[in-house]
Amino acid sequence: MSTGATTLRMLDRADKEVMKLTRADIGAVYEFMHKFRHNPENPGLNLKALNSDSRLMSARVNKDYRALLLHISERDYLLVAVKHRGEVYDDLSRYAYRINRITGGIEVIDMAPVGDSIIGRVVPPDVEPEPAQKPLFDTYTDSQLLDLGVSEPLLPQIRELTIEAELLELLDRAPQLTTDVLFALFDGTPYDDVLQQVTDPVRADEPVDPEDFEAAVERPATQVTTDDEALQAMLGEAFERWQIFLHPTQRKLVERRYNGPARVGGGPGTGKTIVALHRVAHLARQLPDGADKPILLTTFNRNLAADLRTRLMALGGQELVSRVDIVNIDRLASRVVAEAKAGGSRRVVDDNRVLELWDEFLIETGETAWEAEFLAAEWTQVILGQVLNSRTDYFKARRPNRGRSLSRIERDQIWQLTERFTTWLENRGVWTWRQVAQRAARLEMDRTAQNTGVAGESSGGFYRPRYRHVVVDEAQDLSAAHWKMLRAMVAPGPDDMFLTGDTHQRIYDNHVTLSSLGVNIRGRSSRLTLSYRTTRQILADALQIMTGEVYDDLDGGEEDLAGYRSLLRGGRPVFRGAGTWAQERDLIVEQLRSWGSPTDGSVAICVPTKDLAADVITRLEADGLEVVEIGPDGPKRPDGVHIGTMHRFKGLEYQRMIIAGVSDGLVPRQMISRYRDTDPKRYQRERQRDRSLLFVAATRARDELAVFWHGTPSPFLTGRLVQRQLA
Numbered sequence: 001m002s003t004g005a006t007t008l009r010m011l012d013r014a015d016k017e018v019m020k021l022t023r024a025d026i027g028a029v030y031e032f033m034h035k036f037r038h039n040p041e042n043p044g045l046n047l048k049a050l051n052s053d054s055r056l057m058s059a060r061v062n063k064d065y066r067a068l069l070l071h072i073s074e075r076d077y078l079l080v081a082v083k084h085r086g087e088v089y090d091d092l093s094r095y096a097y098r099i100n101r102i103t104g105g106i107e108v109i110d111m112a113p114v115g116d117s118i119i120g121r122v123v124p125p126d127v128e129p130e131p132a133q134k135p136l137f138d139t140y141t142d143s144q145l146l147d148l149g150v151s152e153p154l155l156p157q158i159r160e161l162t163i164e165a166e167l168l169e170l171l172d173r174a175p176q177l178t179t180d181v182l183f184a185l186f187d188g189t190p191y192d193d194v195l196q197q198v199t200d201p202v203r204a205d206e207p208v209d210p211e212d213f214e215a216a217v218e219r220p221a222t223q224v225t226t227d228d229e230a231l232q233a234m235l236g237e238a239f240e241r242w243q244i245f246l247h248p249t250q251r252k253l254v255e256r257r258y259n260g261p262a263r264v265g266g267g268p269g270t271g272k273t274i275v276a277l278h279r280v281a282h283l284a285r286q287l288p289d290g291a292d293k294p295i296l297l298t299t300f301n302r303n304l305a306a307d308l309r310t311r312l313m314a315l316g317g318q319e320l321v322s323r324v325d326i327v328n329i330d331r332l333a334s335r336v337v338a339e340a341k342a343g344g345s346r347r348v349v350d351d352n353r354v355l356e357l358w359d360e361f362l363i364e365t366g367e368t369a370w371e372a373e374f375l376a377a378e379w380t381q382v383i384l385g386q387v388l389n390s391r392t393d394y395f396k397a398r399r400p401n402r403g404r405s406l407s408r409i410e411r412d413q414i415w416q417l418t419e420r421f422t423t424w425l426e427n428r429g430v431w432t433w434r435q436v437a438q439r440a441a442r443l444e445m446d447r448t449a450q451n452t453g454v455a456g457e458s459s460g461g462f463y464r465p466r467y468r469h470v471v472v473d474e475a476q477d478l479s480a481a482h483w484k485m486l487r488a489m490v491a492p493g494p495d496d497m498f499l500t501g502d503t504h505q506r507i508y509d510n511h512v513t514l515s516s517l518g519v520n521i522r523g524r525s526s527r528l529t530l531s532y533r534t535t536r537q538i539l540a541d542a543l544q545i546m547t548g549e550v551y552d553d554l555d556g557g558e559e560d561l562a563g564y565r566s567l568l569r570g571g572r573p574v575f576r577g578a579g580t581w582a583q584e585r586d587l588i589v590e591q592l593r594s595w596g597s598p599t600d601g602s603v604a605i606c607v608p609t610k611d612l613a614a615d616v617i618t619r620l621e622a623d624g625l626e627v628v629e630i631g632p633d634g635p636k637r638p639d640g641v642h643i644g645t646m647h648r649f650k651g652l653e654y655q656r657m658i659i660a661g662v663s664d665g666l667v668p669r670q671m672i673s674r675y676r677d678t679d680p681k682r683y684q685r686e687r688q689r690d691r692s693l694l695f696v697a698a699t700r701a702r703d704e705l706a707v708f709w710h711g712t713p714s715p716f717l718t719g720r721l722v723q724r725q726l727a
């Protein structure tokens, strides 16, 4: 009997095969892993080398299946595949394993099926050969492909590929980086861009020794699970791949030690939220034992926070969730204010009522020197937006994007008016979310200022920042006040703040420059580019919607979606226009019917306004369909056909989506045209926001997307998309 622990990890590709087995066989794999760890020399396991000079070994799982194992070091093994016993011994040369020279990760390649299914089938012997086609990758040399990280043993097969179908078959079995690289090249991405966007993010941090398997198994590029979690979850059928296997690019970002705030960007569905969740789990693993919650996980709205909680629970169970404070940003701010008893009994009103309130205030007080619209924007964006605390601060404030400049006398007038306005609001027992955020930021900043600089004891007792780590999802939607509050809640230092978000999906009017708010992400900003959600077809059309717009990187620079791609395939999205809104509703019904009118919650309809939603609900209910509205906390029920306005779709995913009412005057909203001449910068911002809303909606669809309009199509639909209906 052996002594000491044996390590048996499972490679991510092995789980794919295991998942295909029957429940009983999965159970046998589970048993096998247990027994093996206990004693690999157990005679029942029949562990033996497949080849005398190879690290590859086989062991018995049950009467039908054999485990293929890579012997890493004396007591360290890697389960790389579970195969039917016939397959394992018939042709030993079919399995190749290598350390990838770029990523440093272990790659195991099952060569034979690649040859069988592609090369063998492409030209069946009794069929006249097709005229020779040009190989897909003949413009690249072997060394160019290897420099991109393509797996060496696959090069001969890659050279034979001439059509997409063959490529797809090959890539189904190929290691991750080979798949990513070849798809990107196949899509026409220039060589240098592939190198930069696909290869560089997964490159090993240190030189790779192609013989050092002990080092290789530890690298993020070797996707493994170290315990029985995966199998246990599979047996319980509660398994989702993201809980266990991250893309090497994702894993690197999760596990890295950052010297200060770090930011992960990337297009929709690239796994930013998944990365944020794993980051929380990674940070939690390093915490000393305790019953407190030293990690804050926050996001913009309530339903997103609820979703984070559910997913974090799935990832690490109660043990993990109990160390994390999961709360949406406005609720966090109101908690701070309530704790300091700084809000009195004021009721919070929605920020979109600000203009209305200014209007009322000006009428009541008879003030006519300034327009309500101008004051509302100045108060929201400059005074609250920059957390200005005094008139002197306001005199000095920069007012980017505000159109006209203001003299000192004018600033003085406006400051006085806003002071009167806030008192007026207070007398009515209300304040806005932005005011709450500003108050909370101020309280937290004061609290920190009072306490820092005093080593150990301070007047209020031993000072500790509220959190040790802050993780923010949907970072693009937070305001300056939110950032100031968060900055004050965690001491500056390694791994203090981790932000994920995509400015292309900014749907609340918050534009910030993080460095000016004390959140310095320079040199610690990365981007994910591979979508796990949407098909290539949907993604290409969604990108058309973004044509011509320029987006920021949260820090004064620009950001684009270069390299954003998907490995998933599906049908082309449908684009159709109707003469009238009534006819467009017929199109919706027709489309639902063509999908078999599923009411299992897999289909959703997205419209620009509440009125349009109400019309569609009436129409569908008249047809006997079960319709479920998406409220501020998400869909009210899981089943039915879901329907909601565009804002409600952030964070959701559907197999099939209809976006209706994408007409001129609705998308973007007609009302913003009044800013076109009076406030062109605001016009630009509002238009960008409406474009982002459409982009967010389009990228919620996993497999199929239909976009409808009546009358003139939205200007965001390019000529190419509108023409599609005629095709």
Ligand SMILES: Nc1ncnc2c1ncn2[C@@H]1O[C@H](COP(=O)(O)OP(=O)(O)OP(=O)(O)O)[C@@H](O)[C@H]1O
Residues within 6 Å of the ligand: 241, 242, 245, 246, 247, 250, 266, 267, 268, 269, 270, 271, 272, 273, 274, 275, 502, 505, 531, 532, 533, 651, 653, 699
């Ligand atoms: N490593 C992974 N393995 C499997 N599935 C993944 C992985 N990463 C992400 N996904 C899946 O991709 C989808 C999108 O992930 P996620 O919500 O994290 O993306 P996101 O970048 O935050 O998207 P958005 O910007 O649209 O909110 C989810 O269904 C998620 O489970």
